[in-house]
Amino acid sequence: MSITISQVSKKFGNFQALDNIDLDVQPGTLVALLGPSGSGKSTLLRTVAGLETPDQGRVRINNRDTTNLDIRKRNIGFVFQHYALFKHLTVRENISFGLDIRKKPRQVIKQRVKELLELIQLEGFGDRYPNQLSGGQRQRVALARALAVQPEVLLLDEPFGALDAKVRQELRDWLRRLHDEVHLTSIFVTHDREEAMAVADKIVVMNQGKIEQVGTPAEVYEHPANPFVMSFVGEVNVLLHTSPIFDHAHRANPATRFFVRPHDFEVFTTPQGDSVLAKVKRIIHLGWQVQLELTLGDRSSLIVHLNREEFVRLDLKTEQNVYLEPRQIKCFEQVKQDLFNSPADHHQLAS
Amino acid sequence: MLTKPKISAILLLIALIYLSLLLFLPAIAIFYEAFHQGINVFLTSIDQRNFWQATILTLIVTAITVPLNTIFGLCAAWVIGRNQFRGRTLLLSIIDLPFSISPVVAGLAIVLLYGKNGWLGGLLASLNIQILFATPAIVLATAFVTMPFVAREVIPVLEEIGEEQETAARTLGANDWQVFYRVTLPNIRWGLLYGILLTNARALGEFGAVAVVSGSIVGRTATLPIFVEQAYKNYQAEAAFGSAAILASIAALTLIFKEILEQKTRH
Numbered sequence: 001m002s003i004t005i006s007q008v009s010k011k012f013g014n015f016q017a018l019d020n021i022d023l024d025v026q027p028g029t030l031v032a033l034l035g036p037s038g039s040g041k042s043t044l045l046r047t048v049a050g051l052e053t054p055d056q057g058r059v060r061i062n063n064r065d066t067t068n069l070d071i072r073k074r075n076i077g078f079v080f081q082h083y084a085l086f087k088h089l090t091v092r093e094n095i096s097f098g099l100d101i102r103k104k105p106r107q108v109i110k111q112r113v114k115e116l117l118e119l120i121q122l123e124g125f126g127d128r129y130p131n132q133l134s135g136g137q138r139q140r141v142a143l144a145r146a147l148a149v150q151p152e153v154l155l156l157d158e159p160f161g162a163l164d165a166k167v168r169q170e171l172r173d174w175l176r177r178l179h180d181e182v183h184l185t186s187i188f189v190t191h192d193r194e195e196a197m198a199v200a201d202k203i204v205v206m207n208q209g210k211i212e213q214v215g216t217p218a219e220v221y222e223h224p225a226n227p228f229v230m231s232f233v234g235e236v237n238v239l240l241h242t243s244p245i246f247d248h249a250h251r252a253n254p255a256t257r258f259f260v261r262p263h264d265f266e267v268f269t270t271p272q273g274d275s276v277l278a279k280v281k282r283i284i285h286l287g288w289q290v291q292l293e294l295t296l297g298d299r300s301s302l303i304v305h306l307n308r309e310e311f312v313r314l315d316l317k318t319e320q321n322v323y324l325e326p327r328q329i330k331c332f333e334q335v336k337q338d339l340f341n342s343p344a345d346h347h348q349l350a351s
Numbered sequence: 352m353l354t355k356p357k358i359s360a361i362l363l364l365i366a367l368i369y370l371s372l373l374l375f376l377p378a379i380a381i382f383y384e385a386f387h388q389g390i391n392v393f394l395t396s397i398d399q400r401n402f403w404q405a406t407i408l409t410l411i412v413t414a415i416t417v418p419l420n421t422i423f424g425l426c427a428a429w430v431i432g433r434n435q436f437r438g439r440t441l442l443l444s445i446i447d448l449p450f451s452i453s454p455v456v457a458g459l460a461i462v463l464l465y466g467k468n469g470w471l472g473g474l475l476a477s478l479n480i481q482i483l484f485a486t487p488a489i490v491l492a493t494a495f496v497t498m499p500f501v502a503r504e505v506i507p508v509l510e511e512i513g514e515e516q517e518t519a520a521r522t523l524g525a526n527d528w529q530v531f532y533r534v535t536l537p538n539i540r541w542g543l544l545y546g547i548l549l550t551n552a553r554a555l556g557e558f559g560a561v562a563v564v565s566g567s568i569v570g571r572t573a574t575l576p577i578f579v580e581q582a583y584k585n586y587q588a589e590a591a592f593g594s595a596a597i598l599a600s601i602a603a604l605t606l607i608f609k610e611i612l613e614q615k616t617r618h
Contacts, residue, residue, distance in 0.1 A: 076522060087516070087538065
C-alpha cells in the first residue's frame, strides 16, 4: 500500500515542526525517516498515523485521503519507542487486543496469536506479563500486536531507541528479514544513521521540518545533496579553503567548504606527490578500524580512519609525522550548494 | 558515642511511643470501654431506635456520596491528568479546597445557601423542598468534604502511566470507552480503589459539616458520629463507646477488604 504525503505543514506554537513536506512511499518498501531530534521526523510519522493533524496538506494511504480520518479507521500498525505494551495484560492478551476490539471469532484469534508468537519467536511466552520480558522481547510483542490486525502500513517510532547495542542490532536485522517476508509498507523513525542504512530500502533525511534528501542508503552516502546530509549520514572533516590540504587554486573562493570523510585519506610515512604533512596526535582503537587524530601545518585538526591492517602496516606512533592525500573531496558552496564528488573532480582540484 | 544502630533504636522507640499515644491506646480504649462489661451490655447499649436510625442514615449518605465523588473524581482526574491548559494548577487547588477549609465553614456555607433566609431558601420553600436539617443537606455536606480524595489519588497514577498505552489502544482500533475500560481503568485501579476507600472512610466519619447542616436531631437527622457525640453528652457512655467501636470496626473492615482485593487480583 502506498503512502502519499503532499504539502504537509505543522506548527507547534511558533515551532515549525513540518514545513511543506512532500513524500511518496512506494508499496512494499521500508523507509527510514532519519534526522536529528527536532527535525520533524516523529511528527511526520505521527501525522501519517493520525496522532497529529497537519495544519495543511494531505496524507493518502493506498490512494485514500486519510488526512482527517479517525485514527481507528486508518488501519495502521504503530510501534512505540517505549513499547507501550498493556502492563496488565499477558503477551497473548496484548497481541489479541486489536482482534478482540474487532470482535473476531475466538478460534481465529487463537490461531492468529499462535502464528504471531511463532513469528516473533516467543512461543512459550504467551502467558507472561510485559514486566517479565526483556526490552527486545517487549518490542517484538509490540510488533506482533501491531501486525495482528493486518494493517495496511506499519509505522515505527524509534523502535530500537530504548534497547542496548547488541539487542538493537539483532532486532533490526530481524525487522529487515521480517519485512522481506511480509512486504508491508513501513516507515520507521530513527536518529541512528547506521540503523537507517542497515534496515531501510530508502532513507529520507530530515532537518528542521524539511526533507533534505531522499534516496537509497548508497545514494545518500555517496551522493549527499548538501552539507547537512553529508555530515549527518557519516563522519566528516570540514575543511576551510585555506587548509594546507589544498593548493592555492582553492583559496580563491572563501565561501566554499570542503568535506572529506575520515576513511577517504591515503596515509603515507614518506612524502608522495601532492601529499601534505601532518602529525599524529592521538591513536584510538575502535575494533576493526583505528581512528587517528592529526594536526596539519596550520594547526587545524583532522580525523582519519584506517583499517586495522593498514594501521599495522604503517606502524604509526603518536607524535609521528605522516603524509596525507585525500582520495575524495566533496565541496559545497555556502550559498549555492554545488556538488563535486567524483575522484576526477578531486584530481582537478588538487592538481 | 551513639552508634548508628543505637540511633535507629531510639528513633524507632520515639515513633512507637508517638503512635501508641495517638493511635493504638485510643483504639484499645474504645474497644475496652465498649466491651469491658461483657458482650451483652454492649448489645443492649446499642440496641435502640436512635442508634439504628443513625446507622441507616450514615449508610445511605455514604452510598450516595461515594459513587458520586468516584465519578466526579475520575472526570476531574482525567481533565487534569490528561490535558494541559491554562488554569490547570488553579483547578487542582480548587479541588483541594475541601482539604483546607474547615468542615464547619463548609456546613455554614450550605446553611447560608439553602437555609430559610438563605439565597435559595425562598425558592426551595415555595417548591416545598426541604434540604436543610434533612438528608439532602447531609449528603451535600458529606459530598463536599469527600470531594478531593479520588481525584487526588488518581491524578498521580494517570500522570505516571502516561498516554502511550492509551494511544496504542487507539491505533489498534479501540474507541474512547474501550480505551478507558480496557486500558486506563486497569492501570489506575489501585489508586482509584484507595481513593474510594478514603472517600468511604471520611463519608462514614464526617462530623463537623454534618453537625452544622443536620441540626443533629437524634432519632431523625443524626449520623453515627453525631449519635456518638450526643450519647456521650447525655451520659450514655456505653452507647457512645459501643457505636464508636462499631464505627472503628467498619473502618478496619474496609482496610481488610482492600487487602483481600489486592491479594486476589495481584499477579
